[in-house]
Amino acid sequence: MRSSIPAIRTAGANCTPTILSQKSRLSPSPATKLLKQTHAKLLRSGEIHDAVVAGKLISGIANSHPSNLPYALTFISHPCTPLNTFSWNSIIRGFAHSRSPEKSISVYGQMLAGGFPPNNYTYPFLLKASAHLDDRRIGLSLHATIIRRGLDGLDPFIQTSLISFHAVLVSVETAHQLFDESSQRDITSWNALIKGYAASGRHIKAIQMFHEMQDSGNVRGDEITMLTVVSACAHLGALEMGRWIHSYIDRNSLILTLNLRTALINMYSKCGEIDSAKTLFREMEEKDVRTWSVMIGGLALHGHAKEAFDLVEEMQRFEVLPDSVTITALLCACNHAGMVEQGRRIFSKMKEDYNIEPTIEHYGCIVALLGRAGRLEEAMGLIIRSSVKPDVVLWGSLLAACMVHKNTKMGEIVVKEILKLDPKNAGAHVFLSNLYAEFGKWDIVQKVRNSMKEQRIHKPPGLSLIEINGAVHEFLSGDSSHPQFSRIYMMLDEISKLVSLKGQNFPTGGVSFDINEEDKEVCLSQHSEKLAVAFGLISTSPGSVIRIIKNLRICRDCHAVMKMISEEFGRVIVVRDCNRFHHFGGGVCSCGDYW
Incomplete structure (x- = not known):
């Protein structure tokens, strides 16, 4: 919240909570027990009937920990609880940041039914919830309500939330238009737009927007900005730009957090500068499992399988246990180096050694490893016996191997499985086209291509x-x-x-x-x-x-x-x-x- 809110303070076990000055700030304990004790004291003192006091207690409960949200909900269902818009906003906010963002929308409906008017603090949380729900209809309806209530263009928090919502779910062009119409462009609104372009795969535009932000002269990038543009450089393989971003971080004395250092390691790895990635990794005093996994994945991507395995051993000496991503990186290292037996051992022992259940990604890696080595029957058997439901990507790994080894018989079987899951899969149709072309059956090739045209199936261009x-x-x-x-x-x-x-x-x-x-x-x-x-x-x-x-x-x-x-x-x-x-x-x- 942007304004100061009165806070509740418990001076001691026998003291009644009192209202502090407007300059004070509520700092609730996340412990449910303490919150319930505060609630009980307010009930005994009668202060719970004060809407301001009740609102601050509800806020403390709702935003202390997601597990306390059901407790917060009991207040709005109790007829004796004096509620105000602040109370409702607190619960909406709590659910917007929880694993059940849809309940924010439900509480909003109850709020309107109860005759409580939403304000400029209500809608940013609701827009955040609708973005998490991946439902553009809810967000567009909220946008219409904001316009109808005359709140659009007036509040920078609402404007930034609208930019973020449209960038994620609707159209980054619409988000850009809202950004241009915004009366106040702070780092949050710039970040929303830059992230929107990056999320839509327009990484060059994301970097261009970052440069525009610099040219505006009054906004300096923060960690969120840097994480987004560093990731964009990694996608593009833009090493020169990535180095410039790294120097920008140093020049502006931005804190190189664990997340940012990890992102830079990933960037250097993806841009082909594996030595720079290794140097940065070695300079880090603090590393979490994600940092180790990113470095191992970078080594795998460059075909440095032995170094990747050495790093896993070092990682465990530092008592950092591999996770699912680490295992994926190791299997990729085996794949690129043709280390079939090592990959098979890791895959078969990952549950026993690391208590990690194989995921579709792990199956994809081992199928690619076996298939690339020509062990197509074994790869097919693994898919059939897999503990996960095969998807298009998994079958696609085997299809790629069939193409390499020109196993047309198995390729036809795999294509059928892919087309069951995705009738418009371009790769499967192209394989059929190439298969019949290999034998000079141009009439059938033409039929396949005509079918692709009719269904508007296009092979991704190089x-x-x-x-x-x-x-x-x-x-x-x-x-x-x-x-x-x-x-x-x-x-x-x-x-x-x-x-x-x-x-x-x-x-x-x-x-x-x-x-x-x-x-x-x-x-x-x-x-x-x-x-x-x-x-x-x-x-x-x-x-x-x-x-x-x-x-x-x-x-x-x-x-x-x-x-x-x-x-x-x-x-x-x-x-x-x-x-x-x-x-x-x-x-x-x-x-x-x-x-």
Whole structure:
């Protein structure tokens, strides 16, 4: 609450609670026993019949601990309890921050039925509850009520709550419009908008809004801001921007909390700077299980399986027990290193060793590990016998392995299971298309594609990101929209000539289109990561590292070309695809061609 509220103070065991001055602040004990003692004393003294005193007691109970909320509810059902809007707001607030936010809406209904008028403190809690409920209809109804009561645009707390609600559940554009109309833009409203863009996957825009906040000149970022933009940098692989954010934190003397340090470790790991992540990790005096897990996950992502296992042993020496996320990271490390037996042992012993029940994520990791190693029957058996209900992602892990090992028979079975769960799954339809194309059955391929068009099923396009001088550039496969596309395609031609001189040919068999071989080569040569690396070559100084983020798995052709470019141009090329990092240098890749 923004205004001072009278507080209740118990001076001793035999003292009657008294009302303090307006400048005092209620500091209720979370202990239910003490709250009930205070309640009993107020009943004996008769002060419970004072609406202000009763309101402060209800507030103390409702906001002390979620377990006390049922106790707080007894006051509004008791006919002798004098209630006011403050009392109702306290209970609404308590439920909004609990695991039962829907009860905030229910209490609000009782409040209106009882004739108590809501005020500007009521709606921020209700909007928060509706965001947690993932029900836009409730929030939109509340927004309409706020307008009808003339509270919109007047109260900054309501305005910020509306921005946050719309950014999360409705439209970040609408949230931005509300933000522009807001009369007071404080750090909370800026954070709501920045988080909204990040939550909707528009990470570049989130960072742009952070820069706009800096340009406004009167607002400085806080921990919430930094956590959001650092996470955005991690998603984008924007290392230069991430380093700038890190220096911004230092320059502005912001406290490097445990959460923020952990987020920075994650950022450096996801941006390909695993050594910087390790340095920051080693400098931390305090680490929780999440910090350890993030570092282990970063090592796994880069294929450093041995270091990941060493870190788990060190973690346990510090008496920090692995959790579910740690086990997922370890299984990923096994997957990227082809450590099948180690992964199987961890999976089979996780309940016994760590008292952790396998989740769908753990099953996904072990299925991917077995499938990548060619043990498809074992992976299929594991899914069938799993203690969790298989979902599209789990079946998708096996389908990816079927594609790698060209097991069409099992692939068809897996596709059927996926389509039962998700009839419009693009990956399953594409697999069928590729399967029939492999055997030259173009009439069936056309039927599959026509079905995809009719159902408006679209395969996610290949997208690659590259950061140059602090700006993130996006490339789609076959993209010609970049301002420097002429120079980019000239570089691609040069790369193609080098490939030919090396005696390598594009493996066009993997392109499932009924077109001639020359056109297939063009399709492969214009993959998004090739466009990104060509742009990197023309935009950076010789010898500098080129870093690329791709949304899909890098194909074999692009993988081979990246190795060649690293050798011919004397560059280190770091590519993060949807599975792992690939560090290309001197004609080889850190994955050892196992990915």
